[in-house]
Amino acid sequence: MRLFRHQLKSEQRLFWRSRESAVFVFLFPIMLFALLTAVYNGHIYGRPASWALLAGMIGYGAANTAFAGLAITLVSRREIGILKRIRATPLPPAAYLTAVLASIMIVFALQVTSLFALGRVLKSTPWPSHLLSLILALALGAAAFAALGLAITGFIRSLEGSSAVLNVIVLPMAFLTGSFGPTRHYPKALRAIGDVLPLKYLVDLINGIYLHGQELWDKPTAVAVLAGWGLFGMVVALRTFRWEPREG
Amino acid sequence: MSAISVRELRKAYGAHEALRGISFEINEGEVFGLLGPNGAGKTTAIEILEGYRKRDGGDVEVLGFDPERAGSAFRERIGVVLQQSQLWPNLTVAETHRMFAGYYERPRNVDQVIALVGLDEKRDARVKTLSGGQKRRLDLGVALIGDPDLVFLDEPTTGFDPAARRAAWDMIRSLRSLGKTILLTTHYLDEAEQLADRLAVLREGVIIREGTPAELTGGSSETEVRYRKDGHEVVVRTTEPTRLLQQLTAEALAEGRELEGLSVRRPTLEDVYLSLTAEHAE
Numbered sequence: 001m002r003l004f005r006h007q008l009k010s011e012q013r014l015f016w017r018s019r020e021s022a023v024f025v026f027l028f029p030i031m032l033f034a035l036l037t038a039v040y041n042g043h044i045y046g047r048p049a050s051w052a053l054l055a056g057m058i059g060y061g062a063a064n065t066a067f068a069g070l071a072i073t074l075v076s077r078r079e080i081g082i083l084k085r086i087r088a089t090p091l092p093p094a095a096y097l098t099a100v101l102a103s104i105m106i107v108f109a110l111q112v113t114s115l116f117a118l119g120r121v122l123k124s125t126p127w128p129s130h131l132l133s134l135i136l137a138l139a140l141g142a143a144a145f146a147a148l149g150l151a152i153t154g155f156i157r158s159l160e161g162s163s164a165v166l167n168v169i170v171l172p173m174a175f176l177t178g179s180f181g182p183t184r185h186y187p188k189a190l191r192a193i194g195d196v197l198p199l200k201y202l203v204d205l206i207n208g209i210y211l212h213g214q215e216l217w218d219k220p221t222a223v224a225v226l227a228g229w230g231l232f233g234m235v236v237a238l239r240t241f242r243w244e245p246r247e248g
Numbered sequence: 249m250s251a252i253s254v255r256e257l258r259k260a261y262g263a264h265e266a267l268r269g270i271s272f273e274i275n276e277g278e279v280f281g282l283l284g285p286n287g288a289g290k291t292t293a294i295e296i297l298e299g300y301r302k303r304d305g306g307d308v309e310v311l312g313f314d315p316e317r318a319g320s321a322f323r324e325r326i327g328v329v330l331q332q333s334q335l336w337p338n339l340t341v342a343e344t345h346r347m348f349a350g351y352y353e354r355p356r357n358v359d360q361v362i363a364l365v366g367l368d369e370k371r372d373a374r375v376k377t378l379s380g381g382q383k384r385r386l387d388l389g390v391a392l393i394g395d396p397d398l399v400f401l402d403e404p405t406t407g408f409d410p411a412a413r414r415a416a417w418d419m420i421r422s423l424r425s426l427g428k429t430i431l432l433t434t435h436y437l438d439e440a441e442q443l444a445d446r447l448a449v450l451r452e453g454v455i456i457r458e459g460t461p462a463e464l465t466g467g468s469s470e471t472e473v474r475y476r477k478d479g480h481e482v483v484v485r486t487t488e489p490t491r492l493l494q495q496l497t498a499e500a501l502a503e504g505r506e507l508e509g510l511s512v513r514r515p516t517l518e519d520v521y522l523s524l525t526a527e528h529a530e
Contacts, residue, residue, distance in 0.1 A: 006350035017338040081333030088298060088328040089351040089394070090320035244300070245332075 003095045004102075011103035024163075025069035026107055029061040030114055036180065037123055044182055047211045050123035053181070055210045058112055059141070059203035060170075060179035065108045066142040068166040070149035071156065074100070079159040083243045093243075101146050108142050133209045133216040137223075141202035144226045147233030148198070154240025178203050198229040250309070251276045251398055251429040252297060257306035259292050266292040268453040269306065274431060274446075276397075279424050281444030282433040283521070288450040290433040291331055294402050297431065298328055311398055324353055327391035327428075331402040334383070337376035341367050341386060344375060345393055352394035365389040365419060381412035388419060399423060401432045405439060417442055437521050449521060464521075465514060476508040 015021050036057070037050040044052035077083050086096060119125030128134045152169075156162045174180060176194035183191055194200050201222040208214035208222075216223065252274040259267040266289045274280040282290050295301045296308060299315035299322065308315060313322040335344050345362060349355035362371055365385040370378060378386065384404065391399055404420070405413045420443050423430060434440050440447050441461045448458040457464055471489040475482055475496065486492045489512060500507045 003351065006347075010347045010350070013343070014336055014338065081330055082335065084300070085328070085330060085333045085335070085390075087300070088323060088326065088330075089348065090323040090353070091351040092320065 003091055004099050007091065007096055007099035008102050011099055012106065015103060015107060021069060021073065025065050026111055029057050029064055029111060030118060032060070033057040033115055034118060034122065037119070040181070045207060045211055048123070048125075050119060051125050051211055052207065054115060054119045054125050055206045056174075056179040056181065056203055058115055058138070058206055059177070059199055060174040061111050061115065062108060062138065062141045062145050062202055063170050063174060063179075063199050065111060065145075066104055067145035067149040067152075068163075068170045069107070070100070070104050070146055071152050071166055072162050073104075074150070074153045075156050075162045076159045078153065078242060079245050081245055084245065087243050097150075104146060105139075105142055108138070112138060128210050129213060130209050130215055133214075134206070136216050137202070137205040137209060140223065140226055140230070141198075141205070144198055144202075144230030144233065147230045147237060149233075150237035150241055151233040154236070154242060157246045173197050173199050176200075178207075198226055201225045249276045250274065251278070251311060252280075252431065253307070253309045254293075254297070255307040257293065257296065257308060258304045259289075259296060259301065260304055266453055267296075267303075270448075270450070270453070270455050271306075272448050272455065272458060274429060276429050277424075277427050279420070279430040279432060279443055279445045281440040281447035282431065282450055283435070283437065283440040283444075283447050284433075284450035285435055287452075289453040290435075290450055291402055293450070294400055294431060294433055298326065298400055299323075324394060325397045327394060327396035327399040329384075329387045329391045329399070329401045329404055331406070333387065335375050335386060335390065338374060340372050340374055341378070341389075342371045344386060345389055348390045348393045354395060355393050356395045358393070361389050361393050364392065364422070366415065381408055381415070384408070384412075384416065385419070388416075392423070396428065398429045398431070401430060403433055403435070405434070405436065413439070472513045473511070474513070475510045481509070 015025075033053060036053050040049040040053060042049055074083070087093065116125070116127060120127070152166075156165055176183065176186075176190055177197050177200035178194070179199065183194055186194070204222045205216065205219055205226070208219055209216065250273045252272075254273070255271045256269045257267050257271070258265070258269050270289075270293065272280070282293060284290050292301065296303050297310050297315055299310075299318055302316050310318075311322065311325055315322065339347065341362060342358060345358045349358055359371075362368055365388050367382060367385055367389060370382060375383065375386065388401075388404070391401075401420070405416045408416060417439070420430065420432070432440075432443060444461060446458070446460050447464070448455045449464070450456070470485045470487055473484045473486065473489060473492055473496070484492060493512065496507060
């Protein structure tokens with residue numbers, strides 16, 4: 001526990017000290033929300049557009065932070081030998097990884113809070129009402145994406161390619177699953193792709209809770225699909241996660 | 249007391265046999281050098297001892313542990329400098345040391361370790377601003393922060409300029425004076441000769457010679473004497489250097505001239521090493 005706390009503190013320092021992670025992981029979804037909400041008016045899903053964009057951007061934030069941000073961090077640490085070096089210390093691997101995951105959850109929680117605050121300031125979006133359901137939904141979503149983030153590190157061979165690969169996954173996924181606006185007028189084929197992606201179900205959950213006053217348990221299918229993706233990620237991660245650089 | 253004991257250690261990567269049954273013992277407080285050209289199996293050997301790799305055969309005991317199965321108690325007592333590894337570019341030297349110090353039950357004082365590796369002036373500098381040599385010293389400081397009994401140094405000075413190498417050597421000598429056991433790999437002969445109490449020459453996964461640097465060079469009995477005469481370099485190899493020098497100096501004194509460029513040299517480890525590896529290359 002002492003080791004976990006020590007590592008969590010270190011992880012937070014490392015995150016905020018790095019301009020890349022602070023800007024691209026933490027700030028990017030917030031900036032995107034400010035932009036989108038400035039250009040979209042009218043209503044989405046029967047609510048003011050800014051509410052729906054806020055919900056969508058929280059979903060995108062989960063994928064960007066817990067999946068892409070986590071994966072880039074771990075690939076870069078693996079490739080420059082930090083993970084290998086850490087393995088030679090008495091810090092247990094499980095304590096290390098849980099601290100890394102907890103740290104990314106803290107970042108995501110701050111990001112969600114900032115998004116709500118910014119929406120409030122710019123467009124008077126309401127604070128969420130069903131707080132417990134929202135927190136559970138976001139925790140489930142972030143955990144599932146973190147598991148997938150751990151899993152994908154095994155398939156990324158080099159640091160150079162990692163952010164390109166992850167953006168090629170995350171941006172189209174966000175677009176196809178309604179993070180940047182409703183998908184009901186998309187061609188059928190595109191919607192079919194979106195329907196299998198985990199972000200679709202997280203965005204559905206957030207929409208339901210934030211826009212329509214539902215509870216988490218009103219959408220058991222979405223919960224099950226997200227949990228399934230998370231389990232899948234965990235199984236793959238256990239088989240493919242590496243501590244040592246791919247080369248050398 | 250042995251700090252490390254290795255018997256018939258074997259490791260293969262697919263069809264490639266990296267280690268073909270090597271054996272050696274390292275005593276407590278000893279600096280042991282594993283010397284060999286690139287691809288000889290040095291890193292494979294050291295990484296098995298550090299616990300990174302599983303062996304295919306043989307017995308290995310490090311500080312009484314089997315590194316393959318050892319956990320935190322083993323890692324409390326070892327310090328590791330990897331051949332290639334970097335640390336976080338955005339942390340300072342002191343923050344990096346503190347971070348690692350937090351992993352150990354009884355870490356050394358952070359400021360003392362920073363002073364020991366000569367980074368006092370860079371204490372609050374970000375790691376990304378350090379030179380290559382300073383980064384390597386940071387690696388060493390971080391390896392010492394847990395106050396290990398045994399330190400693994402995998403090619404600690406590869407890529408250093410001569411001044412940085414000298415500084416690193418001084419630091420490694422000061423580790424020995426702290427009573428640490430050190431296992432060092434290198435492909436620099438002079439480094440092994442300067443630092444190691446004993447060394448093993450590894451080639452293609454086999455130890456081809458083992459002993460103190462003096463024992464390794466002592467096999468050849470010739471001494472080389474060089475000087476200049478009438479602008480030409482004269483090189484003489486002799487088994488009787490005393491007699492030869494007596495002769496040369498007496499002549500020179502009698503003629504009232506200086507023996508210019510005089511040097512007397514025992515065969516270095518390099519000569520021995522090159523002849524050894526050449527023999528085996530055939």
